[in-house]
Amino acid sequence: MRVLFTSPALFGEPGVFGGGERYAACLARAVAEQTGGATLLAAAERDDERQDGPLRVLARRPWSYIRGQRTNPLPRGLWEATRGTDVVHCFQWRITMTTAAILAGRLRRAPVFVTDLGGGGYDLSGYVDTARFATGLLHLSSYAQSLSARAGSPHDAVLYGGSDGLRERAAGGGGGGPTVLFVGRLLPHKGVDVLLEAAEAGWEIELVGAPLDARYRDDLNQLAAGKRVSFRGAVSDAELEEAYARAAVVVVPSVYRNRYGQETAVPELLGLVAIEAGARGIPVVASRVASLPEVVEDGVTGLLVPPGDPAALREAVGALLRDPPQRERLGRAAQQRVSERFTWGRAAEVALAAYGRALGGKR
Numbered sequence: 001m002r003v004l005f006t007s008p009a010l011f012g013e014p015g016v017f018g019g020g021e022r023y024a025a026c027l028a029r030a031v032a033e034q035t036g037g038a039t040l041l042a043a044a045e046r047d048d049e050r051q052d053g054p055l056r057v058l059a060r061r062p063w064s065y066i067r068g069q070r071t072n073p074l075p076r077g078l079w080e081a082t083r084g085t086d087v088v089h090c091f092q093w094r095i096t097m098t099t100a101a102i103l104a105g106r107l108r109r110a111p112v113f114v115t116d117l118g119g120g121g122y123d124l125s126g127y128v129d130t131a132r133f134a135t136g137l138l139h140l141s142s143y144a145q146s147l148s149a150r151a152g153s154p155h156d157a158v159l160y161g162g163s164d165g166l167r168e169r170a171a172g173g174g175g176g177g178p179t180v181l182f183v184g185r186l187l188p189h190k191g192v193d194v195l196l197e198a199a200e201a202g203w204e205i206e207l208v209g210a211p212l213d214a215r216y217r218d219d220l221n222q223l224a225a226g227k228r229v230s231f232r233g234a235v236s237d238a239e240l241e242e243a244y245a246r247a248a249v250v251v252v253p254s255v256y257r258n259r260y261g262q263e264t265a266v267p268e269l270l271g272l273v274a275i276e277a278g279a280r281g282i283p284v285v286a287s288r289v290a291s292l293p294e295v296v297e298d299g300v301t302g303l304l305v306p307p308g309d310p311a312a313l314r315e316a317v318g319a320l321l322r323d324p325p326q327r328e329r330l331g332r333a334a335q336q337r338v339s340e341r342f343t344w345g346r347a348a349e350v351a352l353a354a355y356g357r358a359l360g361g362k363r
Helices: 017-033 096-105 142-146 190-198 213-226 237-246 271-278 310-321 326-340 346-359
Strands: 003-007 040-044 046-053 053-061 062-065 073-075 087-089 112-115 136-139 179-183 205-207 228-233 249-253 284-285 303-304
Touching: 003 017, 003 096, 017 040, 017 053, 017 087, 017 271, 017 284, 017 346, 040 073, 040 284, 062 284, 087 096, 096 112, 136 142, 136 346, 179 190, 179 237, 179 271, 190 205, 190 213, 190 228, 205 237, 213 228, 228 326, 237 249, 249 271, 249 310, 271 284, 271 326, 284 310, 303 310, 303 326
Parallel strands: 003 040, 003 087, 040 053, 087 112, 112 136, 179 205, 179 249, 205 228, 249 284, 284 303
Antiparallel strands: 046 053, 062 073
């Protein structure tokens, strides 16, 4: 089965969707491993072609960024890349690249699937329901599926996702002290300010992620004053693994309503960081928003707290920092849950089953 994946950006390039680029790369690689080969086409600042194991990665400069939107490129080579393809799988909905890929796939008589990463840009889908032209929608979570206005199709499915495949540690591992770790873009809907407001003087906090909002970064600096907070910025995979190794607790404090009164209807479509933490045996304290309760089971694999509640977050994180046996128990359960439910191999199997149904059983 020859599968073409399309993505508006490559993981490792300046990111536009945060974990979205990592998700696209990991799922495409997992499908390639099971099929013997696949192609990932993404927009990039310069043309390039490389082999990532069985996955062929094509980076192509865009003809343009639609209306100057960084999240909305139309890369060269899309029509050529669909030649000889059995299935097209697009990452990100409501962008011109995906609409063009749906058209190209249909003209090539190949089924087309779409996985929404959140966001979007100026596109025909803002005026026409282009979802009806996609063969299937492959969702990041059951929560993401619930947001779809389209009636269920036999080719739709929930993929979830997996650990990033880095060096997974045993429960209770990791050096350093009782570090509290946040991983993600430093944006208001991520709720990092809630974590800093909750922080007690003795906590050591690491913030891993690019500061993409100047006003918010300034506010975070003020909230961090007098506390043991390290802003790591964007880091390499190796540095991220070291941060996980130091962590006693990982916090995912996303909110619907941020400190500026702005609403984010969909703060988390999956919660990949919670999965990656669980794979390393690290318990997670997460907000009870969006998809996070599908990943973190309260009192079993981690703790859930109300969004935007520093007192509740302080109590939950503090309880885990003071109780190593509880951290160990939750971490072991989280690792077991990830191994059973959240692996890239499993996500690839679900995707391949959907492709196979659309192709009439052809594999």
